[in-house]
Amino acid sequence: MTEITPVPSLADRLAAASPDWVARRANGLSDRSIAWLFIAPTIVLLLAINIFPLIWTIHLSFTNYRANRPNAPLKSVGLDHYQSILSDPDIWSAMQATAHFVVWTIVLQTLLGFALAWLIDRKFRGHALWTTIILIPMMLSPAVVGNFWRFLYQPQIGLFNYLVSFISGVPPSSFEMIGSVQLAPWSIILVDTWMWTPYVALIILAGLRSIPDYIYEAAEVDRASKWRQFWSITLPMVLPFIMLAVLFRGIENFKMFDMVNLLTSGGPGSTTEVASITLKREAFEKWRTGFSSAFAIILFVTVFGLANIYVKALNRVRQR
Amino acid sequence: MKKYLTGAAALVAAAALVPTAPAFAQPKTITLCWAAWDPANALVELSKDFTAKSGVGMKFEFVPWPNFADRMLNELNSKGKLCDLMIGDSQWIGGAAENSHYVKLNDFFAKEGIKMDDFMPATVLGYSEWPKGTPNCWALPAMGDALGWTYRKDWFARPDIQADFKKKYGRDLAVPKTLAELTEIAQFFQGREIDGKKVYGAAIFTERGSEGITMGVSNFLYPYGFKYQDPKKPYSMAGFVNSADAVKGLEAYKALFKCCTPPGYTDAYMQEGLDAFKSGQVALQMNWFAFFPGLYKDPKVGGEHIGFFVNPPQKEHGSQLGGQGISVVSYSPNKAEALAYIKWFAQPDVQKKWWALGGYSAHKAVLNDPGFAKTAPFASDFLTAMGEVVDFWAEPSYAQLLLAEQKRIHDYVVADKGTAKEALDALIKDWQKVFKDDGKLN
Numbered sequence: 001m002t003e004i005t006p007v008p009s010l011a012d013r014l015a016a017a018s019p020d021w022v023a024r025r026a027n028g029l030s031d032r033s034i035a036w037l038f039i040a041p042t043i044v045l046l047l048a049i050n051i052f053p054l055i056w057t058i059h060l061s062f063t064n065y066r067a068n069r070p071n072a073p074l075k076s077v078g079l080d081h082y083q084s085i086l087s088d089p090d091i092w093s094a095m096q097a098t099a100h101f102v103v104w105t106i107v108l109q110t111l112l113g114f115a116l117a118w119l120i121d122r123k124f125r126g127h128a129l130w131t132t133i134i135l136i137p138m139m140l141s142p143a144v145v146g147n148f149w150r151f152l153y154q155p156q157i158g159l160f161n162y163l164v165s166f167i168s169g170v171p172p173s174s175f176e177m178i179g180s181v182q183l184a185p186w187s188i189i190l191v192d193t194w195m196w197t198p199y200v201a202l203i204i205l206a207g208l209r210s211i212p213d214y215i216y217e218a219a220e221v222d223r224a225s226k227w228r229q230f231w232s233i234t235l236p237m238v239l240p241f242i243m244l245a246v247l248f249r250g251i252e253n254f255k256m257f258d259m260v261n262l263l264t265s266g267g268p269g270s271t272t273e274v275a276s277i278t279l280k281r282e283a284f285e286k287w288r289t290g291f292s293s294a295f296a297i298i299l300f301v302t303v304f305g306l307a308n309i310y311v312k313a314l315n316r317v318r319q320r
Numbered sequence: 321m322k323k324y325l326t327g328a329a330a331l332v333a334a335a336a337l338v339p340t341a342p343a344f345a346q347p348k349t350i351t352l353c354w355a356a357w358d359p360a361n362a363l364v365e366l367s368k369d370f371t372a373k374s375g376v377g378m379k380f381e382f383v384p385w386p387n388f389a390d391r392m393l394n395e396l397n398s399k400g401k402l403c404d405l406m407i408g409d410s411q412w413i414g415g416a417a418e419n420s421h422y423v424k425l426n427d428f429f430a431k432e433g434i435k436m437d438d439f440m441p442a443t444v445l446g447y448s449e450w451p452k453g454t455p456n457c458w459a460l461p462a463m464g465d466a467l468g469w470t471y472r473k474d475w476f477a478r479p480d481i482q483a484d485f486k487k488k489y490g491r492d493l494a495v496p497k498t499l500a501e502l503t504e505i506a507q508f509f510q511g512r513e514i515d516g517k518k519v520y521g522a523a524i525f526t527e528r529g530s531e532g533i534t535m536g537v538s539n540f541l542y543p544y545g546f547k548y549q550d551p552k553k554p555y556s557m558a559g560f561v562n563s564a565d566a567v568k569g570l571e572a573y574k575a576l577f578k579c580c581t582p583p584g585y586t587d588a589y590m591q592e593g594l595d596a597f598k599s600g601q602v603a604l605q606m607n608w609f610a611f612f613p614g615l616y617k618d619p620k621v622g623g624e625h626i627g628f629f630v631n632p633p634q635k636e637h638g639s640q641l642g643g644q645g646i647s648v649v650s651y652s653p654n655k656a657e658a659l660a661y662i663k664w665f666a667q668p669d670v671q672k673k674w675w676a677l678g679g680y681s682a683h684k685a686v687l688n689d690p691g692f693a694k695t696a697p698f699a700s701d702f703l704t705a706m707g708e709v710v711d712f713w714a715e716p717s718y719a720q721l722l723l724a725e726q727k728r729i730h731d732y733v734v735a736d737k738g739t740a741k742e743a744l745d746a747l748i749k750d751w752q753k754v755f756k757d758d759g760k761l762n
Contacts, residue, residue, distance in 0.1 A: 265529035268586050269727070269732075271735055
C-alpha cells in the first residue's frame with residue numbers, strides 16, 4: 001500500500017519559511033485568513049485612492065462646499081446641484097460638444113484604423129519602416145501635439161493652411177481652423193484622429209493576425225470571392241477587436257481635456273467647450289466644489305453606464 | 321562583560337546628552353511669487369539690493385500669465401508654503417482677504433510708518449483695500465499698471481500714408497481722440513501694403529481661457545458708459561451693465577475685432593499682441609503699460625518707430641486697471657523677512673530705482689516728481705491712464721464673475737452668438753446668480 005504524504009497547508013508552508021514569532025502567529029491562521037492578509041494591502045490602497053474619493057465626491061455633491069472657502073459653513077443642498085446641472089443649457093451644450101467629438105472621432109478612427117491595419121497586415125517593401133512611421137503620433141505627448149497643431153493651424157504661417165491652399169487654391173489666411181465656429185470642432189477631431197488612429201489600427205491588426213490562414217484557404221477552395229471573404233470571415237472575426245478599440249477610444253475621448261484646452265481653450269466662444277473643460281472651470285477656476293462634484297458624478301455614471309451596456313454587447317459578439 | 325555593558329551604556333548616555341554640533345548658520349531665503357513678464361526681471365535686479373542690505377536671500381517663482389491665476393490661487397487655497405511674498409492680481413484681494421490668505425498689514429504699516437497716502441489713490445483702492453474704500457490694507461501697491469495703446473509712429477509720419485488718410489477721412493492721421501477714430505485708423509491700415517508687406521489694423525485682446533477678452537473689451541465698455549452696478553444700490557446691475565451705451569461699446573469692440581485684426585486673431589492676449597507689433601504686422605496694439613519700456617527698447621519697432629497713447633475716450637474716459645500689490649502670505653514660515661522686504665520696498669529711494677529699472681512705481685515720491693513725465697516717452701500717458709482707471713469686480717467670487725464675462729463676450733464677439741444686448745443680459749443673469757449664492761443679493 002502506498003503511503004500518501006499529506007500536502008502541507010499554505011499556513012504550514014508559510015510558517016516553515018518564516019521567523020519563529022511570525023510562524024507562531026501564522027500557524028493559528030486559516031488559508032482563507034492568510035489569503036485575506038495578502039490582498040489586504042491592495043484592498044486598503046484601492047479603498048484609499050478609488051473608493052473613498054468616490055464616496056467623498058458623492059457626499060460633497062449634496063453640499064455647498066467650496067475648496068477655496070474652507071472656513072465657510074457647510075450646508076446640505078440636497079439635489080439642487082443635480083437639478084441645476086440637468087436643467088442648465090450651457091451644460092447641455094457642453095455635452096453636445098462632447099458627443100459630437102466622441103462620435104466623429106470614433107467613426108473616423110475606426111474606418112481609418114481598419115484601413116491602416118489592413119495595409120500594415122500586407123507584406124510590402126519597407127513594411128517595417130512604414131509601420132513605425134505610422135505609429136509615431138500615438139507615442140507623442142498630447143501637450144506636444146496640441147501646441148504643434150496650434151502652430152500648424154495658424155492662418156498666416158501654419159503649414160496646414162498652406163497645404164489646403166496648395167490643394168484647393170484658396171488663400172491660406174482666408175480661413176481659420178481653430179478660430180472659426182464651423183471649423184474649430186473639426187480641427188480638434190482631425191488632430192485626435194491623426195494622433196489615435198494608429199492605436200486603433202494596432203488593436204485591429206492584432207485581430208487580423210489572429211485569424212487562422214486555413215479559414216481563408218477553405219474559403220478559397222469554396223471559391224468565395226475576396227469581398228465575400230471580407231464580409232464572412234474578416235469582419236466578424238475582427239469585430240470584437242474593433243469593439244474593444246471603440247470602447248477604449250470612447251471612454252478616453254469622453255473625458256478629453258488636454259488637447260482641447262491647448263488647441264482652443266473651449267473657444268471660439270463655447271463652441272468646443274467639452275464636458276471636461278466645463279468641469280475643470282467649475283472645479284478649479286470657479287471653485288464650486290459641490291456643484292462640480294455633482295457634475296463629475298453625472299459624467300461618471302454616464303460613462304460607466306454606457307461602458308457597461310457596451311461591454312455586454314461586446315461579450316455577446318465574442319460568444320457568437 | 322558587565323564592565324563592557326556599563327561602558328557602552330555610559331557612551332550612549334553621553335551621546336544623548338551632548339548637544340548636536342551647531343549647523344553652519346544658513347542665510348534665510350524668501351520666495352516671491354509673481355507672473356513671468358518684463359517687470360519681474362526688473363524686480364529680480366532690484367531685489368539684489370535687499371539681499372545685500374538684509375542678508376536675506378531672494379528666490380522667485382514666476383508663472384506665465386495665462387496660468388498665473390490658476391497656479392497661484394491653487395497655492396493659496398491649498399495653504400501652500402511656496403510663496404512668502406505674493407504679487408497677486410488686483411481682483412484677488414477680496415478672496416485673499418476674506419479667506420485669510422494674506423496677512424493684514426495695517427498694524428505693520430502703522431508700526432513702520434508706511435502711509436498709504438504716499439501712494440497713488442487708484443492703486444491703494446485697487447491693490448490694497450478690502451472691503452473697497454475702507455482702511456483695511458492687505459497689500460502694498462507694488463506695480464501700477466493700466467491698459468494703453470502703442471502705434472507705429474513711423475508709419476503715421478509717412479507723407480504718402482498721411483495723404484491717403486486725409487483723402488479718405490478728411491483729417492490728419494494722428495493719435496485718435498476717440499474710440500471711433502481709433503477704429504477708423506485700424507480700418508485704414510487693415511490690409512494695406514507697407515514696404516512690400518501686408519499689414520493689419522490692430523492687435524486687441526480676444527483670449528478665451530483666462531481673462532484676455534474681458535480685459536480688452538472693458539476698454540470699450542467703460543468709455544461708452546458701462547457701469548458694473550448702480551452706484552446707489554450695490555449689486556443692482558440692470559440698466560448699468562446692459563445699458564444702451566454699454567451695448568454700443570460691446571458692438572464697437574466686435575466691429576474692431578471683425579474689421580481690423582490680423583488673421584487667426586481669435587485667442588490672443590498680451591504675448592500675441594507683442595508678437596504682432598514686434599513683427600511689424602499691426603499699426604496699433606492694445607497692451608499693458610508694463611510692456612512699454614521693453615517695446616521702447618526694441619531694436620526693430622522701438623525708439624523712433626513707436627508711439628504711445630492712453631485708451632481714447634468716447635462718451636467718457638476709462639481704462640482697465642492692471643497692476644498688483646505685494647502681500648505677505650499667511651502660511652509663510654518667514655513672515656518677518658517678508659515684512660522686512662515690504663518695509664524696504666516701500667522706501668522712496670527704492671521706488672525710484674524700481675521705476676528706473678522698468679517697474680511701475682505707484683509711490684507719489686516718484687510720480688509727483690516734476691521731472692517724472694520726461695523720464696520715459698510713456699510716463700505722462702501712464703499718469704493720465706492711472707487717473708481714469710476702472711477695475712473689474714474684486715469680490716471673493718471674482719473668478720466666477722470673470723469666467724462668466726469671458727464666456728458671454730467671447731460667444732458674442734468671436735463666435736457670433738446672439739446680439740450684444742443678449743450677451744450683456746445673459747451676463748447680468750450669471751452675475752446675479754453668483755451674488756445670490758454669496759448671499760449678497762436676494
